[in-house]
Each structure stands twice: as C-alpha cells, then as structure tokens.
Amino acid sequence: MVCWLPLKSALREVRLISQEIWSDVLGYVRKNITEVEYHTWFAPVKNLGVQDGSLVLGVRNSFAQEWFRKNYLKLLEDALRSLGAQNPQVSFQVLPAAQDALLLPSDPPPPPSLPAPRAAPTFTENRKVLNPKYTFENFVVGPNNNLAHAAALAVAESPGKAYNPLFIYGDVGLGKTHLMHAVGHYMLERFPGKRVEYVSTESFTNDLINAIRDDKMTQFRNRYRSVDLLLVDDIQFLAGKERTQEEFFHTFNALYESHKQIILSSDRPPKDIQTLEGRLRSRFEWGLITDIQSPEYETRVAILKMNAEHNRIDIPQEVLELIARQVTSNIRELEGALMRVVAFSSLNNVPFSRAVAAKALSNVFAPQEVKVEMMDVLRQVAAQFNMPPDVIRGSGRVREVVQARQVAQYLIRELTDHSLPEIGQFFGRDHSTVMHAISKVSEQMGKDSELTAAVELLRRRMKGQEDEDSDA
Numbered sequence: 001m002v003c004w005l006p007l008k009s010a011l012r013e014v015r016l017i018s019q020e021i022w023s024d025v026l027g028y029v030r031k032n033i034t035e036v037e038y039h040t041w042f043a044p045v046k047n048l049g050v051q052d053g054s055l056v057l058g059v060r061n062s063f064a065q066e067w068f069r070k071n072y073l074k075l076l077e078d079a080l081r082s083l084g085a086q087n088p089q090v091s092f093q094v095l096p097a098a099q100d101a102l103l104l105p106s107d108p109p110p111p112p113s114l115p116a117p118r119a120a121p122t123f124t125e126n127r128k129v130l131n132p133k134y135t136f137e138n139f140v141v142g143p144n145n146n147l148a149h150a151a152a153l154a155v156a157e158s159p160g161k162a163y164n165p166l167f168i169y170g171d172v173g174l175g176k177t178h179l180m181h182a183v184g185h186y187m188l189e190r191f192p193g194k195r196v197e198y199v200s201t202e203s204f205t206n207d208l209i210n211a212i213r214d215d216k217m218t219q220f221r222n223r224y225r226s227v228d229l230l231l232v233d234d235i236q237f238l239a240g241k242e243r244t245q246e247e248f249f250h251t252f253n254a255l256y257e258s259h260k261q262i263i264l265s266s267d268r269p270p271k272d273i274q275t276l277e278g279r280l281r282s283r284f285e286w287g288l289i290t291d292i293q294s295p296e297y298e299t300r301v302a303i304l305k306m307n308a309e310h311n312r313i314d315i316p317q318e319v320l321e322l323i324a325r326q327v328t329s330n331i332r333e334l335e336g337a338l339m340r341v342v343a344f345s346s347l348n349n350v351p352f353s354r355a356v357a358a359k360a361l362s363n364v365f366a367p368q369e370v371k372v373e374m375m376d377v378l379r380q381v382a383a384q385f386n387m388p389p390d391v392i393r394g395s396g397r398v399r400e401v402v403q404a405r406q407v408a409q410y411l412i413r414e415l416t417d418h419s420l421p422e423i424g425q426f427f428g429r430d431h432s433t434v435m436h437a438i439s440k441v442s443e444q445m446g447k448d449s450e451l452t453a454a455v456e457l458l459r460r461r462m463k464g465q466e467d468e469d470s471d472a
C-alpha cells in the first residue's frame with residue numbers, strides 16, 4: 001500500500017513516491033479498461049508528480065486534456081482511493097511540445113519547481129532531447145512549409161555554411177520545432193560525434209539564472225558555446241529580458257565566429273519582436289528568415305494519413321478528409337482530432353466512418369452536415385455482417401452474402417441521393433437487381449427481427465446517432 005499523506009512534504013520524496021503511485025494507478029486503470037483504450041490514452045501520459053496534494057498528469061494536447069477530464073477522472077480518483085488516498089485529486093496539464101520531447105517515458109519526472117538535473121551533453125544525451133518522431137522523413141512538405149523545409153535541409157547538409165542563423169517563424173503547432181529537431185537528427189546521423197543542443201528560450205533563461213545564482217557561469221558558457229548545432233525554440237521570449245539577451249548575444253557571437261550552426265524559432269519575425277536589442281535583431285537577420293503558414297487541405301490530409309500509418313491505424317481516406325476539413329490551422333490539433341476519432345470509435349466499438357468522426361469531433365468543432373457516401377454504407381454493412389466489403393460487392397451467392405448485399409443496396413437508396421442505376425453500377429449489377437433487393441429487404445423488415453435490428457442499428461450509425469443506444 002502506498003502512503004498518500006506524506007506526499008506533500010519533501011520534494012525528492014514526492015518524486016520517487018509518486019512514480020510508485022503512478023505505476024500502481026496504471027495497474028488499476030489497466031484492469032478496468034480495454035487494452036486499446038489503455039494504449040491509446042494512458043501510454044503517452046507523463047506523471048508530473050504531486051503538487052498541493054494533487055497528482056498532476058501531463059497530456060499531449062487540449063483534446064487529450066478534455067478527454068481525460070470527461071472520461072477518466074473518476075477512474076483515476078478511484079485508483080488513488082484504492083491506494084489509500086482519502087480525498088484524491090487529479091489534474092491534467094498540456095505538455096509543451098519541448099517538454100513532451102524531453103520527458104521520454106523512461107525518464108523520471110523532475111520534481112515540481114526544481115530544475116531538472118543536467119549532465120554535460122553527450123551523444124546519447126543529444127539523442128534524448130530530440131523527439132525521435134521529429135525527422136525529415138516524418139515531415140510532410142506542402143506549399144505552406146516548402147521553403148522552411150528546403151532551408152532546414154540545406155542547413156542540415158552544410159551546417160554553419162548555408163544559412164546562419166536560420167530563423168523559422170510561424171503560428172503555434174505548425175512544425176517549427178519538428179524541423180529544428182529534424183536538422184539535429186540529420187546531423188547526428190551523419191556525424192555521431194557532433195554536439196547538438198536543443199533548448200527553449202525559457203530553459204536558456206532558467207539555466208542562466210541558476211548559473212548566476214550558483215556561481216557557475218563558466219560551466220554555463222562552456223556548455224552553450226561548445227556545441228556544433230544550437231537550436232533555440234520560442235526566441236520571442238527573449239523580449240524584455242536584458243540579461244538573457246546580453247548572454248545570448250555572446251553565445252551567438254561565439255558560435256557564429258566558429259562557424260557553428262544556429263537555428264532559431266519564433267512566433268513572429270525578428271522585426272516584430274518588441275524590446276529586442278538592435279544588435280540581436282540584426283544578427284537574427286544575417287542568415288535566412290523563413291516562415292511556415294497553416295497547411296492547406298491536401299497537406300492536412302497527407303499529415304493525417306502519415307500519422308495513421310505510423311500508428312498502424314487502418315482508417316478510410318474519407319474519414320481523414322472529414323477531419324482535415326474540421327481542423328484547419330494547427331497541426332497539433334489536427335493530430336489531436338485524429339486521436340479523438342480513434343478513441344471514440346474504439347470506446348464505442350464502432351468502425352470508422354464519417355458519421356462517427358463527425359460525432360467524435362462535434363463537442364470541439366461546429367458539427368458538420370455529413371453526406372453519406374455509398375462506400376460508407378458498404379463499410380458499415382460489412383462490419384455489421386462481419387465480411388469484407390469486396391465479398392459483398394462480389395458475385396457470391398451464399399445466403400448471408402446476398403442478404404448483406406441487399407441490405408447495403410437498401411440503405412444506400414435510403415440514405416444517399418444515388419439513383420438505382422448508379423447503385424447498380426457500384427455493385428456491378430443492373431438497376432432491376434437493386435429494385436429487387438430493396439423490395440426484398442422492405443418485405444422482411446418487421447418480420448425478421450434480427451434483420452430489422454441490424455438495419456435499424458446501421459441506419460442510426462450512418463446518421464451518427466449510435467450513442468442513443470450505446471451511451472457514447
């Protein structure tokens with residue numbers, strides 16, 4: 001049994017004990033949900049420790065945060081109660097992208113409000129701070145980001161020579177960090193001995209404050225000035241921090257003069273960063289300034305497709321297209337929307353369809369009118385009758401197959417605007433066969449209770465109303 005009360009005391013204790021609690025919590029959770037749910041939702045969660053008596057869990061984005069609050073809060077509280085907590089509290093924090101990268105699952109979480117200990121950078125450590133997912137291979141190039149991508153690739157191929165510094169700016173969640181890490185991976189793959197340092201401006205500032213406080217400025221300077229590639233995220237946060245700007249100026253000069261590559265990211269171009277010293281601004285403009293815009297529809301679909309493939313999720317193209325139409329500006333949210341649809345369909349045990357996706361996203365985005373397509377109906381019928389779509393469309397004469405085919409034709413006629421000849425063509429048959437199928441199913445409805453229930457369930461599903469009987 002894990003003791004809950006002393007958790008609020010010594011921070012180091014908190015860190016160790018809360019890891020133990022977290023393993024027990026996970027064990028409890030795992031017994032109470034399906035494996036798919038567990039892997040979809042709990043595997044990526046980071047235990048951030050205990051703060052003010054509350055277990056703080058880091059989740060990847062606001063979708064996950066909302067999902068946990070709505071669906072798993074009670075389960076988590078029960079888990080803590082089963083471990084002896086009298087008044088269990090759980091809160092969820094969205095991890096910043098960088099922290100997501102830094103806190104790999106095997107890392108113990110840093111205690112709250114204490115800086116994470118840092119050793120001198122080594123090759124393995126370099127690898128650790130770069131998110132393994134953020135590579136060039138995993139970056140979908142589109143008109144919105146092709147210049148930034150080409151510049152990053154050029155820099156990766158000729159560090160310190162092509163463009164120095166490379167300054168990438170753009171709105172949140174559009175791939176700036178991804179591109180920076182990709183350059184780091186590329187360099188380490190080709191030259192494993194090189195030193196790559198990725199840091200957010202906030203961490204740089206904190207390191208500086210700590211170095212000043214602990215009288216360790218020499219170590220601080222050695223650390224930042226001895227790297228081959230310095231990646232600094234969110235450089236706009238230098239604004240108004242004079243001492244940090246001063247130190248960064250000297251770091252920049254030292255690296256630049258020794259032809260070491262610097263890549264900076266920001267939410268705006270250097271000229272729009274207020275209270276940035278002129279000498280820094282002009283340095284930021286020495287190399288290449290490139291932006292990333294919001295992805296257009298085709299790029300969004302391609303990103304979703306790649307994501308689904310990586311996660312081995314077999315999801316129809318039309319569902320990806322629906323998601324890409326809903327989420328238009330932020331790729332992190334686009335990925336979150338996909339996760340949400342996957343979770344929704346697995347939790348409710350329904351196959352992917354546009355209606356299911358629209359339903360899953362309707363709490364977050366304005367509901368969309370979903371036009372049912374023939375393929376949607378075929379897939380749903382196939383799942384319901386437990387046979388592949390191709391078999392239904394094929395020439396088989398087995399009774400079950402014929403019945404599934406007739407139901408599919410009946411529902412397509414009812415739920416879409418397609419004409420009888422169009423439906424016939426879809427099934428490789430003529431319109432009189434479709435007419436026959438429709439009258440056959442109509443005749444059986446009400447008489448054959450199993451068939452009636454199946455058709456009604458399918459009809460509700462296609463209209464995105466499956467929660468009415470499954471409490472989605």
Ligand SMILES: Nc1ncnc2c1ncn2[C@@H]1O[C@H](COP(=O)(O)OP(=O)(O)OP(=O)(O)O)[C@@H](O)[C@H]1O
Pocket residue numbers: 097133134138139140141145170171172173174175176177178179303331332335
């Ligand atoms: N072109 C792309 N291809 C594939 N994935 C992408 C692409 N652009 C962004 N992503 C993904 O979107 C998510 C957000 O990207 P990233 O963290 O790099 O954004 P950012 O611009 O640095 O955001 P912030 O300003 O919030 O730090 C990541 O999971 C990243 O892998």
